[in-house]
Amino acid sequence: MKRKHSKHQSSQAYMLKGTLDIARSGLGYVVIADGSGDVLVRPGSFNNALHGDTVRVKVFKEHPVTGKKEGRITEIISRYRTEFIGVLQVSPKAAFFIADTDKPMPDFYIPFDKLNGAKNKDHVSVRLVRWNAEDKKPIGEVISVISEENVNDMAMQEIIAENGFSLSFPDEAVKESEQLSGDITEKETKKRKDFRDVLTFTIDPVDAKDFDDAISIKKIKKDIYQIGVHIADVSHFVKEGSALDEEAYTRATSVYLPDRVNPMLPENISNVLCSLRPKEDKYTFSAVFEMNTKAEVKKTWIGRTIIHSDHRFSYEDVQQVIETKEGLYKEEILLLNGIAQKMRRQRFKNGAINFSSQEVRFKLDEHAKPIGIVIKESKEAHQLIEEFMLLANRTVAKYVSDIRAAKKDVAFPYRVHDEPDKDKLIPFVEFSRKFGHKFNMSSPEKIAASFNQLLKDVEGKPEQHVLEQLGIRTMAKAAYKTENIGHYGLGFEDYCHFTSPIRRYPDVMVHRIVASCLKKKPIEDKKMDEKCAHCSERERAAMEAERAGNKYKQVEFMQQFLGEEFDAVISGVARFGFWAETVDHKCEGLISIQDLNDFDEFRHIESDYSLVGRRSGKQFRMGDKVTIRVVAANLDKRQLDYEWVNNTSASDKKSRKPKKKNKN
Template structure:
C-alpha cells in the first residue's frame, strides 16, 4: 500500500500531500484515490493540471474535510501516465495539426508539430503518442505513430479497444534495438551451467494456431519403476534482464492480450515466437520443475533449476485427444501414462477442496479480412486437462518451495497468485436461490462451502438449471490477483500458488523466475517494490480481460448484423432493473431485452433475490437461466451493443389471473 507522504509546511499554511490514482467521472469532476484514506480527494477539472484518468499523481489538499465532507485538492505532479497513446481524427493545418481523441474523459486535443505530421491528411484516423506536456502549455504535444485505415472498420475497432485499455500497439525503437542485438543460438558456456535434458523424450502440447510454445513436458521411466516427469518453461528471464528497456516495456504491459483476430504480445515476436519459443527439433534454454512420481501420482521428490531441452515433437490438443480416445498415435504409451497421472492429480485436487467449475470457450471463425463467419464452442477435454494438471503442479511446487525460505527471519517477498474466500453476502443470496432448485450449501466454513459447491455442481450437471447455477456461483467468488501476501488459492484448494509456467505472456512469471533463481543460488535480494508491481500486474490483467470482452462483443455484434429480424432461442444470462440479457443458444451472442419494450405488455419490477423481473399484472417472470425466444432488432457496432425483443407472448400465472379478476369490496362510505 502507498504510504502517506509527510506534511509539508508553507509560509501561509500547512498542506498535506498524498499519492494516489486519478479517477475522472463523466461530469468532469475527478477524485484521487489514496489507499490510506477512507474517502477519495475531490479535484475539480481546473485543478487537474494535465492529469488524466488513471494517472498516478501527487495531490495537495487545498481544503480540509469539514464534518463528514471530503478533502479537496489540486494535482501537484503527474508521477506516471497511465496512457500515452490515443486514437482520433486529425485536423491538419498548414504547419501543424491537432488530434481530436475518439475517447477519454475530458481529454484535450493533442498538438502535432509540422515535423511529426508525416503524410497525414485532414480527416485521417491516426494513432498518436504524447511526447511532451509542458507546465505552461495546456495542450499535450504528440507525434503520429500510425495512420489508421478507416476503411477497415473491424481492424480500426480492435486497435481502438487496445489503445483505450492502455496497451500500446507497437514496441518503442529502443526495445526493438535491444531485441535485435540478442545473438542467435545458445550462449557460450550456458550448457555447462545447466542440467542437460536434451536426450529426454520431450514434447509440447498447444492449440493448433499457437506460435509461442512456452511450456514442454518430458517423460522418462526409471529403473525402479517410478516416472520422471519434467515441466520445462521457456527461460525468458535469461533474455529479458532487469533494468533494460525490454524489461521495462514488458513490465508496463504486464500481459499479452488475446483478441478474436490477433494477439498483442507482451514481448517482441523475436523473443516470444523465436528465441524463447520451445519449437520442435531445436535446443532451447528452460527453467524446469522435474518430478519423480509413482503410478499413484505421488511426488516422491522434485528438482527445480535451469535446464536445456530439445523438443522431439509438437502436439496439438486435438492430436493428444485422439491418442487418449483411440489409444494409438506418436508416443502413445507416454501420453496415456501422463494422462492417467493427470486424472489422479485432478481428482485429488477436487477431493482436497478445489472447486470444479466447468469451462466453455467460444471462438469466432474468421475470414481472411477478420470478419466473423461462424461460432465454435470449445470445451475443456482431457488433453487440455493433462497439461493443466502438470502446470498446476509446477506452479504449486515453486510457490511452496519459496514460501519455506526466510531472509532475516522474514518470508522472501514473492508474487503469489492468490484467491480469497467467497463474498459472504453474495454467497448468502446464492444459497437462497440454489435452495429453490432443491440444492443446499453448507456455509459453515470455507472447506464445507467448497465441498457443497462441488456437490451442487455435480448434482446439477445435465439439468436445465446447470448453466444458471454455474454462472451465479462464479459471481460469488473473489477475483484472483497477484500479491506478496500469501493467503492461498481458495478456488484451487492450494495453500501456496504462483504463476511460473507462462513467462512469455505474463510478467509475474518473469518475476517468479528471477526470485526463484536467487533462492536456488542462495543470493536473495528482497524487492521492496514488489507489492506495487503485483498490483500493477493485477490491474493490467483486468484491463486485458476488459479489452478481450469488448473485442468479443464487437465481433458478436458484427456477426449478428446478418440476422436482423430473425428469431433465436436463448437463455437469460443476466437481469437488472432496466431489463435482462439473453445469450442465444445457437450463436452464443448476448443482447439486451429492454424493460421499456416489456412495459408495452405489462408493468415490471426487479426482484434482486430471485434474479428476476416480474410482471405486476400478468405475474410473468423472467429469471436468469430461463429459456426465451428473442428477435434481433438492433446491432450497434459503435456501441458494441445488441438489442433483442421478446417474441413470445406473456402468459399470466393462475395466481396473477385470480388477482386480476378478483372483485374488491368497498366499505360503506369509502370513496374511490
C-alpha cells in the same frame, strides 16, 4: 496529526494519491485506493493529467459534515495510457490530433517531422511524447495510419489503447530484442541440466506461435518416471532494468483479442528466442518430478535446463491419441494423461472447486469479420497440460514459501484466492435451494465440498449454466500478493505463476526470485507489493479488453440477423431489464424494462435474480428460456439490444437456426 476544520472546510491542505477519473461533464475525480472518498478536481486544476493517470492531489477543501473533498493535482505519478486512436487535422501551419474518446481531453500538437506519412483527415494512432508545464498542448507523434476500409482493425486497436496498453514497442526495447542472440553456448550449457536427449514435446492451440511450456518424460525404473515441466527461460534474455524489462513490466501481460495478440514482449523474443519450437535447442527453467503411475511425487528438482523439443502437438492431436489410443508417442501421452487425471481427481477431493468453463471462439474471414462461432470445452488434452502446470506452479511456490518460513525475507508474488464472502454467498445459496441443492456453510472446506456436489448434481440439467455462472460470481477474484493466504479455488496452500513468462510478467519475477534462492542469495525487493498490485490491475485491464473485443465481434456477427428471432437463456437480471444469451451462438443482449412495461409493470426481486410482473405475476428469472428478437446492433457502443417475443415459449419451438434476412 489531527486536522482542524473550519465550518465548511479544512484549514490545512494535505496530499493524497489516487487515479484520475474524468467525467463527460469535464469534472475530474481522483479516486483514492483506500476508499476514503473521491477528491473533486476542476478542469483548470488537472496539471496536464489525463483520464486514468495515477496522480498526487493536494486537498485544499473538505466539508466537515459530508466529508466531500476538493483539490488540485500536483504530480503525475504514472500515465495510464500514452497511445490514442483518432483523426489528424493538417494545415499549412500546424498539425493536430483529435482523439476518439467520450472523455474530455485536449488536442495533441503533432510536429511536421512526426507525421510519419499521415495526411489530413487520416485515422491514426498517436503516441504522447511530451506534455510539460511549458507546453500549451500535449505533443505527440504518429505511430501508424489506420485504413478507413478496415474499421475492424481500428476498433481492436482502440480497445487495446483505451485499456492502457501500448500498440507498439519503444524503439529502444525493439532494438534490444533484435540484438539478443539465441546461440546455445558451451559456457551457458555447463550451468544447466541437460535434457536434450530426453523425449520432450509441446502441446498448444493449433494457431499458437509462442510455446512457453514443454513436457519431458523418461522411465527411471519400474513404475517410476521422470516428468519435466520446462518453461521458456525469459529471464535469461530479459535483464532486470533494461528497456525490454521496463516495457514488459508496464504491460505486465499479453492481451488476447479475437483476431490478434497484443504481446508483452517483442516478436523476436516471444515467437523466436524463447518459443520452445520443435527441433531446436532452447534454454528453459524447469520443475522436474519423479512420479509413479499413482500420481505420487517421490522427488522434486527445480533449476535451469536446456531442452530439445522432439515434436509440436496441438490439443486436437493429443485428444485424438487419448481417444483412439493410437498415434505418435501414444504410450507416453496415455501415461501422462493417466497421471494427470489422477492428480485432477485428487485435487477436487482435497477441496478444489470444479467449475467448468465454455470458451467461445469466433471463426473469422480474411478481413477478421466473424462468420461463425465455435464453443470449445476443456477436454483431457487440455487437462493434461493444466494439471502438470498446476503441479509446477504449486511446487515452485512451496519451495519459496519454505525458505520464507526459515526466517529469510523473500518478497514473492504469490497467486492468491481468498475464501468466499459469506454475505455474498447467502443469496446464491438461497437461490440454489429453489432447485433442491443444499449448502453446508460451516467452514470454507464444507463450502467447497457443497459447491462440488452442486456442480456434479446439475450436470446436464437446465439450471446448470446459470448456477455455474452465479457460483463463479460469488467467488473472490484471484490476485498477486506477497501475503501467502493460499488459493481457495484450487485448494492449494501455496501457489504462484511460473509457467507462462512469455505472456505474464509475474512469472518473470518468479523465475528471477527462484534463481536467486537457488544461489542462496534471495532477492530483497521492497517494491514487490507495488509490483503485485500493478500486475493485478493490468490483468484486470486485459480481461476488460478481451471482454470488449468479444463483445465487438458478437455485435458485428449479429448485425446480419436484425429482425430475426432466436431461442435464448436469461443470463443476468437488473432493475432496468434483463440480459439474454442466444442458445445457438452465445451472444448476449439487453431487453429493456421499458419494452417489458408494455406487457406489465415489473419489479426487480434481487434475492431471486428475477423481474416479476405486478399484475400478471409473469416472471423473468436467471436461467429461464425465452424467445428474443434482435432489434439493434451498435458497434460503436459494442451493444446488442433484444426484445422479448411474447408468443409461445421457446421450449415448445424447434431451435431457430440463424438465417440471413433477404436484403431485397
